[in-house]
Amino acid sequence: MKNQNLYNYIISIADNSLILAQRLGELCGHGPTLETDIAGTNISLDLIGQTRNYYQYAAKIQGEGKTEDDLAFLRLEREYKNVLLVEQPNDHFGYVMGRQYLFDVFHLLFMTEMLNSKDETLAAIAKKGIKEVSYHKRFSGDWIKRLGDGTEESNAKMQEAIDDLWVYTDELFDITEADAAMISEGIGVDTSKFKELYYTEILALLTEANLTIPESKYFTRGGKKGIHSEHMGYILSDLQYMQRTYPNMEW
Amino acid sequence: MSKNWPLWEIFVRSKNGLEHRHFGSLHASDAEMALENARDVYTRRSEGVSIWVVESSNITASNPENNGELFEPAQDKVYRHPTFYDLPDEVKHM
Amino acid sequence: MSNEQIKNLEEIFEARIARDEKIEPKDWMPEKYRKTHIRQMSQHAHSEIIGMLPEGNWITRAPSLRRKAALLAKVQDEAGHGLYLYSACETLGVSRDELYEQLHTGKAKYSSIFNYPTVTWADMGAIGWLVDGAAIINQVPLCNTSFGPYARAMVRVCKEESFHQRQGFEIMLKLCNGTQEQKDMAQDALNRWWWPSLMMLGPTDAESIHTEQSMKWKLKRKSNDDLRQQFIDQTVPQAELLGLTIPDPDLKWNDEKGVYDFGEIDWDEFWQVVKGHGPCNKKRMKDRVSAWDNGKWVRDAAMAHAEKKEAKKLKEAI
Ligand SMILES: [Fe+2]
Numbered sequence: 001m002k003n004q005n006l007y008n009y010i011i012s013i014a015d016n017s018l019i020l021a022q023r024l025g026e027l028c029g030h031g032p033t034l035e036t037d038i039a040g041t042n043i044s045l046d047l048i049g050q051t052r053n054y055y056q057y058a059a060k061i062q063g064e065g066k067t068e069d070d071l072a073f074l075r076l077e078r079e080y081k082n083v084l085l086v087e088q089p090n091d092h093f094g095y096v097m098g099r100q101y102l103f104d105v106f107h108l109l110f111m112t113e114m115l116n117s118k119d120e121t122l123a124a125i126a127k128k129g130i131k132e133v134s135y136h137k138r139f140s141g142d143w144i145k146r147l148g149d150g151t152e153e154s155n156a157k158m159q160e161a162i163d164d165l166w167v168y169t170d171e172l173f174d175i176t177e178a179d180a181a182m183i184s185e186g187i188g189v190d191t192s193k194f195k196e197l198y199y200t201e202i203l204a205l206l207t208e209a210n211l212t213i214p215e216s217k218y219f220t221r222g223g224k225k226g227i228h229s230e231h232m233g234y235i236l237s238d239l240q241y242m243q244r245t246y247p248n249m250e251w
Numbered sequence: 252m253s254k255n256w257p258l259w260e261i262f263v264r265s266k267n268g269l270e271h272r273h274f275g276s277l278h279a280s281d282a283e284m285a286l287e288n289a290r291d292v293y294t295r296r297s298e299g300v301s302i303w304v305v306e307s308s309n310i311t312a313s314n315p316e317n318n319g320e321l322f323e324p325a326q327d328k329v330y331r332h333p334t335f336y337d338l339p340d341e342v343k344h345m
Numbered sequence: 346m347s348n349e350q351i352k353n354l355e356e357i358f359e360a361r362i363a364r365d366e367k368i369e370p371k372d373w374m375p376e377k378y379r380k381t382h383i384r385q386m387s388q389h390a391h392s393e394i395i396g397m398l399p400e401g402n403w404i405t406r407a408p409s410l411r412r413k414a415a416l417l418a419k420v421q422d423e424a425g426h427g428l429y430l431y432s433a434c435e436t437l438g439v440s441r442d443e444l445y446e447q448l449h450t451g452k453a454k455y456s457s458i459f460n461y462p463t464v465t466w467a468d469m470g471a472i473g474w475l476v477d478g479a480a481i482i483n484q485v486p487l488c489n490t491s492f493g494p495y496a497r498a499m500v501r502v503c504k505e506e507s508f509h510q511r512q513g514f515e516i517m518l519k520l521c522n523g524t525q526e527q528k529d530m531a532q533d534a535l536n537r538w539w540w541p542s543l544m545m546l547g548p549t550d551a552e553s554i555h556t557e558q559s560m561k562w563k564l565k566r567k568s569n570d571d572l573r574q575q576f577i578d579q580t581v582p583q584a585e586l587l588g589l590t591i592p593d594p595d596l597k598w599n600d601e602k603g604v605y606d607f608g609e610i611d612w613d614e615f616w617q618v619v620k621g622h623g624p625c626n627k628k629r630m631k632d633r634v635s636a637w638d639n640g641k642w643v644r645d646a647a648m649a650h651a652e653k654k655e656a657k658k659l660k661e662a663i
């Protein structure tokens with residue numbers, strides 16, 4: 001492939017949206033109210049829309065005649081490059097909103113930078129995505145405030161989720177080889193530019209929500225290199241079930 | 252002790268130039284959530300450009316039992332309608 | 346109010362409906378009208394949200410991104426339908442929480458069809474095509490029902506339903522144009538969903554209790570048997586188009602009557618499922634109850650937060 005770095009770069013962004021959408025998809029019909037089910041589904045649908053644009057573009061760059069679905073459904077676990085954060089399970093609603101918010105803040109900053117990408121397709125995806133992601137962040141941020149401030153029980157649960165998810169935040173800013181190459185070409189987003197902003201923004205919201213940032217400075221990473229948590233295999237078992245059981249068919 | 256989320260009435264303007272119209276209702280714990288929920292529930296198919304939310308308990312409705320005294324007296328005031336007035340056909344633009 | 350006065354009001358009320366006037370929530374209405382409406386609208390609402398579960402079961406396993414998005418959007422619509430219908434009930438002074446309580450304690454019924462399992466991807470096709478198809482036949486006449494909030498909810502629901510059946514049929518079509526395995530999957534789904542779909546249109550007229558009153562109030566425009574016939578007549582040609590066989594050896598065109606004759610429905614099975622002994626009754630109820638119970642702390646937190654915010658605003662104002 002002529003453009004291996006660009007391909008790898010797009011795949012890693014796309015996989016974040018795909019796996020997060022998949023996690024949200026598990027919840028449809030199981031949320032605390034009908035209204036939250038409908039909202040969560042909307043977020044999931046936005047993310048699926050983004051992944052389709054990314055995978056279609058990646059398939060084109062790859063030039064092997066593959067489709068969006070080949071890329072979404074038929075890779076090995078090691079070839080998925082999403083961050084560990086998005087694959088974390090829906091233990092309870094606090095985890096769902098915590099995971100969402102910690103990703104949304106990053107996602108919006110990322111998209112805002114990607115708007116300036118020299119790659120027109122990526123810039124166009126960002127232009128559309130920014131509006132979606134802004135809403136996601138508002139939605140998840142509002143929920144964190146409600147849960148953090150609400151009752152003693154909800155505060156403890158929300159804090160538990162933040163404590164557990166916190167260790168996955170630093171990986172969002174890891175720069176892989178493909179990332180570095182794309183940044184130097186003016187195509188990729190230099191995430192180091194807004195790392196401080198990311199943590200400042202989150203600290204402000206968590207503080208407003210009566211929540212604290214965990215003390216620990218140890219972070220867990222690996223997803224961006226394809227080394228995933230134990231959850232990933234199960235996610236892929238569902239995601240790939242049809243494609244693996246009935247290969248080479250159209251649906 | 253748990254308290255249910257109150258009911259909100261949702262009004263949506265379909266496009267600029269049109270009035271907000273009652274679309275339905277939903278539950279939310281506060282006005283911000285009501286707006287967010289309304290966006291997700293009632294404008295999924297681009298049905299709106301503006302949303303109003305009003306807590307249902309804040310609406311005072313007329314009582315249909317009083318419909319007679321409220322609305323019937325207007326019925327015989329036909330002189331409020333243009334068709335009440337006889338004009339010759341030759342009069343144009345009126 | 347004296348009995349005489351009530352009788353008088355009832356006559357005026359029935360005359361209004363006969364004139365095709367709509368009844369609005371604050372209008373005087375016979376107690377029976379109110380109760381019947383709460384029962385039918387809430388059963389309908391329960392069916393929509395229980396209906397999310399068998400299809401929700403396949404969201405994570407949908408075979409393509411396009412299908413995944415369509416299925417998510419469809420299941421989401423069903424949540425919306427439940428919401429619109431619960432709201433219509435609430436105009437009659439019963440809260441959604443009370444209705445949930447009735448559902449969760451088994452006092453309220455929902456459509457039995459959702460007590461069957463979704464075991465293959467083709468079930469997503471069969472449900473959209475047959476179950477949503479049957480639902481549309483049931484629901485379109487309700488857009489003109491006498492109770493205003495119900496009629497308005499149904500207008501919105503029917504508008505949204507139109508894509509549901511089409512996406513289901515498209516899934517079937519794709520399978521039927523696919524490999525032998527896919528065709529078999531489609532046929533198997535039709536075999537399993539056909540009879541439950543026919544049952545979904547309700548017991549035979551002879552056994553249906555509420556029909557006459559419901560017809561008067563426009564809660565029903567056609568009898569169950571007529572609806573069933575309509576469903577069969579419109580679906581058989583669609584099955585032929587797919588190249589699938591309807592699992593009924595007695596099904597054949599009756600030239601004289603201009604409709605399809607069909608075999609006997611196993612009503613024992615129907616009543617068994619209604620009474621709670623279908624393959625998934627317990628699972629569906631458990632899923633609903635646990636979603637509700639697990640969500641309690643979330644709902645409470647949101648309410649507590651709203652109250653604190655309100656109190657703070659008040660304090661600042663003083
Ligand atoms: Fe339905």
Ligand SMILES: [Fe+2]
Nearest residue numbers: 393422423426
């Ligand atoms: Fe529906």
Ligand SMILES: [Fe+2]
Nearest residue numbers: 423477506509
């Ligand atoms: Fe439907």
